[in-house]
Amino acid sequence: PEQAHSPSTHDGSLPLHFAASVGDVTIASTVLQFYPQAAATPNRKGKLPLHYAAREGRLEMVRFFMNVAPHTAAIASKKDKLALHFAAGEGHVAIVQSLLSAYPRGASLPSAKGKVPLHFASRWGHIPIANDLLYIFPDAIRTLDWDGSLPLHEATREGQYHMARYLAERFPP
Known part of the structure; x- marks a missing residue:
């Protein structure tokens, strides 16, 4: 004990x-x-x-x-990451869905570097997760982190062509 x-x-x-x-x-x-x-x-x-x-x-x-x-x-952790940030970055779709069901507001909360969960999903090309996150928090697509990067920047920086295209097609005019 x-x-x-x-x-x-x-x-x-x-x-x-x-x-x-x-x-x-x-x-x-x-x-x-x-x-x-x-x-x-x-x-x-x-x-x-x-x-x-x-x-x-x-x-x-x-x-x-x-x-x-x-x-x-x-x-959140000391770096202001929720479990949702970790799961989104690792590509765990069912876990992201479970966490979003429990705490949908998490989709809009930034880490200590200003990154919302969509930044993490975008960096590693997790399109199904991006879809779930954007359903809950559509403005995530235009959320800038502290370096001035959008989720689209994260995708292109890491060579995630399919994710970059997915985000570009959904980016508001």
């Missing part, structure tokens, strides 16, 4: 962070029985267990967190 509260030595992660990263819902459930606040406890990087589950593509784990701690979808 006390181990559920014990952070690791290097980055302050709790056992729940590791369970989330590998997608072990059984361990996560057990940890939360002893330490219910663990779902909303960040490590030293400011990341929640949900952030790791979203980044690593652990759909079952993300759904678990959305059932037991849905408020964590609205909690």
